[in-house]
Amino acid sequence: MAIEMKVPSVGESVTEVTIAAWVKQDGDYVEMDEVICELESDKATFELPAEAAGVLRIIASEGDTLEIGAPICKIEKGEAGLASAPEAPKEEAPAAPAESAAPASGTGETVKVTIPTVGESITEVTVSSWAKQTGDTVEMDEIICELESDKATFELPSPAAGVITTMVEEGAVVPVGDLVATIAAGASAPAAAPASKTDSPSSSPATSGSSDSYASGHPSPSAAKILAEKGIDASAVKGTGVDGRITKEDAQNAQKSAPKESKPAAAETAAPAPAVKGSRDSRREKMTSLRKTIAKRLVSVKNETAMLTTFNEVDMKPIMDLRKEYKDKFKEVHGVGLGFMSFFTKACAIALQEFPNVNAFIDGEEIVYNDYVDVSIAVSAPRGLVVPVIRNAEGLSFNEIESEVVRLATKARDNKLTIPEMTGGTFTITNGGIFGSMLSTPIINAPQSAILGMHNIVQRPVAINGQVEIRPIMYVALSYDHRTIDGKDSVSFLVRVKQLLEDPMRMLLMV
Amino acid sequence: MDFDVIIIGSGPGGYVAAIRAAQLGKKVAIIEKYNVLGGTCLNVGCIPSKALLDSSEHFHNAKHHFAEHGIKINAPKADLKTMIGRKNEVVEKMNAGVEFLMKKNKITVYNGFGSFVDKNTVKIAKTDGGEETISGTNVIIATGSKPLILPFMNFDGERIITSTEALNLKEIPKHLIVIGAGVIGAELGSVYGRLGSKVTFVEFASSMIPTMDGTMGKELQKSLKKTIDAEFNFDTKVTKIESNGKEVTVTAENKKGEEVTFNGDYCLVSIGRRPYTDKLNLEAAGVNVDDRGRVAVDDHTLETNVKGIYAIGDVVRGAMLAHKAEEEGVLVAETIAGQKPHIHYNLIPGVVYTWPEVASVGATEEELKASGRAYKNGKFIFKALGRATASGDTDGLVKVLADKETDEILGMHIIGARAADMIAEGVTAMEFRASAEDLGRISHAHPTYMEAVKEAALAATDNRSIHS
The missing domain is CATH 3.50.50.60 (FAD/NAD(P)-binding domain)
Structure with a gap:
């Protein structure tokens, strides 16, 4: 007997995953829970364990993008007569949440809508808004509500078509797995019922266009031509005609994710424009959900905080001298290079403990002060900016900070960071200097209250004891939320960081 | 350029x-x-x-x-x-x-x-x-x-003719032999048959208009037999056509392999183009x-x-x-x-301008059978139609073939007065992938020939034609 494995649900906002690599090959014998392939979403990378022991039959190949629930492989149980394989008990999808176990059936039963698992560290979410109200008719996969975790906002699709009854109010905090709504699936039109009854079931008061007729998605002759010319497949268009047929208007309104049609005739009548050399093409791509989340959060920070930036300059000579002297020894002893990050992280950790309101954040009417320092490090990953967290930086030694930085940066580059590794953080350090930035005003990583911006190190003439000297100088910037941090504290904080960096011995002596 | x-x-x-x-x-x-x-x-x-x-x-x-x-x-x-x-x-x-x-x-x-x-x-x-x-x-x-002509047919444009010459004859043939009972042969044969010629069809296949739905050929033959002096020779292979300037002799081999001859004053060769x-x-x-x-x-x-x-x-x-x-x-x-x-x-209608006309679109019943598709067949005869009776054009029927499961119309075949005009509804319906019931639920003016389409669609839907 073979069981079919499907792409498990990995998070509410994740609708599709890409097969990064097959760890096992077609025909291989796999044990239950053995990792058979690696999946990638826009958020993270996941490993897919075998649901049973048996011979693997691959359905989707590497590089394929699959929707959640799509078949990915089969496992032929008891194949190959391997007695060592303990009879795998049953089709136990480890990662499959309740959602996938409740398919739309349209037979009048009630489908429960629960909060699916988002990530290991997330135990509850906030229902930020309902897109549908009690009594509304919803289609399968239609978005019924928006959920928020501290990491991102997710949309919850309906697991069935029918009439919805919401169970919690907007703003409610709901634990993962809890019921938020029910859907009376029977209220939807019976899909594609063959018309063989003596009395025709004169169209039930169901939603129009929800019926899954054989003609759904069939374009009218003019619609077909328009779609062909736009290069849009009819299957990508939602028909609004009878039984979901695609009307001319549907085709006219259909938009490709790619560029709009080139405008051919426009140039003919227009006055000869000055000749432009080179391509004038532009292209459109769908925003990834990660990008959308970043965009939304950055804008909300700018809108919801009183953010401003203070600057200072740091003479890097002492640190560079120190590094020059101990670099090799450090590497020899700790197995990790001595970079600038450990100095900055350490200096910030010390300064943060001295200026607790820079390490605090606002929660409603209250200010939360953190006695620990979790430093988020902004890392440029292939898919966009991510911010893994160095925990309890105040207690870490230089080599522990450096190892942690290397570990997190490597995972970020390989898209292997887990959600818990990116969650939390009380302060952020971002280094635009590695790309050559001289000066910038970073945006706070909400809900934190401040962020330190590092920049490039440039040889500059400075006055030292009345003499002009050439020193390696880095400008540093601190963006902070003026709501909680007064100018005195923010400026003093940055001066303190400067002081610690220009005289690293202070960090040892804590002075 | x-x-x-x-x-x-x-x-x-x-x-x-x-x-x-x-x-x-x-x-x-x-x-x-x-x-x-x-x-x-x-x-x-x-x-x-x-x-x-x-x-x-x-x-x-x-x-x-x-x-x-x-x-x-x-x-x-x-x-x-x-x-x-x-x-x-x-x-x-x-x-x-x-x-x-x-x-x-x-x-x-x-x-x-x-x-x-x-x-x-x-x-x-x-x-x-x-x-x-x-x-x-x-x-x-x-x-x-x-027009296609084979060498042994001895085309002369006078007595042994193609459709082109048949449209410009100087006299009504007494006995027109039509080689090929397809669309063109049926059309021109019926023209001269109505003007009084005896018409003998010699056809290699086993029915008239053999590429169309079988019911159409059968019905057309029935109707022609009733209205003109027609004789049908199917499964017959012409081997020679000769003219002496006044009379034409067609030599052929019938189903049993026997040689048969037909004599007439004109021979129309309509075996294709x-x-x-x-x-x-x-x-x-x-x-x-x-x-x-x-x-x-x-x-x-x-x-x-x-x-x-x-x-x-x-x-x-x-x-x-x-x-x-x-x-x-x-x-x-x-x-x-x-x-x-x-x-x-698949949705280009085929039309034969005989009287009664024949028109069809989509799959024939023979094609559906051959492909193993489960289908429903709804027929409505003109005799049961008010308008046809009033006009006196009661020969003909509409046949609607629909998918057994989905009720989608797969083919429509019409023989009868105005069939060539009526088929347009079938073409339109099929372009939009309408079901038989869809047509049955659309109002058709009364009394018209088009009601036969609605009735046949109702018959196909659930055998619930109103007027039969």
Whole structure:
């Protein structure tokens, strides 16, 4: 007997995953829970364990993008007569949440809508808004509500078509797995019922266009031509005609994710424009959900905080001298290079403990002060900016900070960071200097209250004891939320960081 | 280049392509070897045969049906000369109409024989003498077809004739032998049958109009037997046709392998048509033809193997029908203009202009059986139809074939008065993939022939026709 494995649900906002690599090959014998392939979403990378022991039959190949629930492989149980394989008990999808176990059936039963698992560290979410109200008719996969975790906002699709009854109010905090709504699936039109009854079931008061007729998605002759010319497949268009047929208007309104049609005739009548050399093409791509989340959060920070930036300059000579002297020894002893990050992280950790309101954040009417320092490090990953967290930086030694930085940066580059590794953080350090930035005003990583911006190190003439000297100088910037941090504290904080960096011995002596 | 588009042949494919291309802003030339535009359809095909068919139908009605309607007249006489004259006037009117359309759309018309010099150059041997060479970015081959004649048939254009000559006979044949009981044979056979000729059909296949749904052939034969003096010889293979100038003798082999002979004063050979590419000099352009002499084209764009050269209508694969050629003409013109049109070949209706007319679209019952598709069959006969009874045209039926599960209409077949007009509803319904019940739920005016379509659709839906 073979069981079919499907792409498990990995998070509410994740609708599709890409097969990064097959760890096992077609025909291989796999044990239950053995990792058979690696999946990638826009958020993270996941490993897919075998649901049973048996011979693997691959359905989707590497590089394929699959929707959640799509078949990915089969496992032929008891194949190959391997007695060592303990009879795998049953089709136990480890990662499959309740959602996938409740398919739309349209037979009048009630489908429960629960909060699916988002990530290991997330135990509850906030229902930020309902897109549908009690009594509304919803289609399968239609978005019924928006959920928020501290990491991102997710949309919850309906697991069935029918009439919805919401169970919690907007703003409610709901634990993962809890019921938020029910859907009376029977209220939807019976899909594609063959018309063989003596009395025709004169169209039930169901939603129009929800019926899954054989003609759904069939374009009218003019619609077909328009779609062909736009290069849009009819299957990508939602028909609004009878039984979901695609009307001319549907085709006219259909938009490709790619560029709009080139405008051919426009140039003919227009006055000869000055000749432009080179391509004038532009292209459109769908925003990834990660990008959308970043965009939304950055804008909300700018809108919801009183953010401003203070600057200072740091003479890097002492640190560079120190590094020059101990670099090799450090590497020899700790197995990790001595970079600038450990100095900055350490200096910030010390300064943060001295200026607790820079390490605090606002929660409603209250200010939360953190006695620990979790430093988020902004890392440029292939898919966009991510911010893994160095925990309890105040207690870490230089080599522990450096190892942690290397570990997190490597995972970020390989898209292997887990959600818990990116969650939390009380302060952020971002280094635009590695790309050559001289000066910038970073945006706070909400809900934190401040962020330190590092920049490039440039040889500059400075006055030292009345003499002009050439020193390696880095400008540093601190963006902070003026709501909680007064100018005195923010400026003093940055001066303190400067002081610690220009005289690293202070960090040892804590002075 | 002199032109954006050069079209060789001004039949319904060619002239429609010319107009559509002109509408899309192209500079268009059309070349016609005859002095009149319109091609086979307009000059020696659809239009003249319909003119004669209707004349013969009027005569037949006057002779056989006026009395029952309460119209008393002396025995009418068929005046073939006047009928042919009227037909010629009809054709001339249509010729002028096409000419007007060319002018209106600023299309340059060349009267002469066009042939390829190379892929962009066409030489015109002008009808009024002289020669001209024109060049075009695109060339559309729309040269159509000619009646097919085999050597042993001894075609002479006098007694042994094709459809072309049959439209210009000087007398009504006493006994017309029709070789081939397909669309053309059935149409012209029924014209002369109605004018009083005895008509003997000799057909290689085992029914009339053998490519259409089996019910249609059977019903047509029944109806013809009732109304004209017709004799049918199926499964019969013609081996020789000879004429002595007054009489024609057809020698054939019947089903049992016995030699049979038929004697008549005229023999119409209507065994099909062949694509016409004679002297077109396709080689000069490098255009390929297929094993049946048809210009080979891409199924979607109708472009030949040579870029910029297209072919449409009877000269390419598919049914030899004027409306199919028209659709293809539009398709090519739009394709040249960068658009992406598409033709559902399955939904091009087939029509036979006999009386009663036959028309069909989609799959035949035979095809559905062969493909193993589960289907439902709904029929409605004209006898049960108010309008047909009132008019006295009670021969005929509508047959709707629908998918057993989804109720989607898969085919519609009509025989009876106005069938050719009625089939349009089937085509429209099928373009939108309507179900039989959809048609059954759409209001049809009463009393009309169209109600038969609704009733047949109801019959197909759930065997719930109201009036049968």
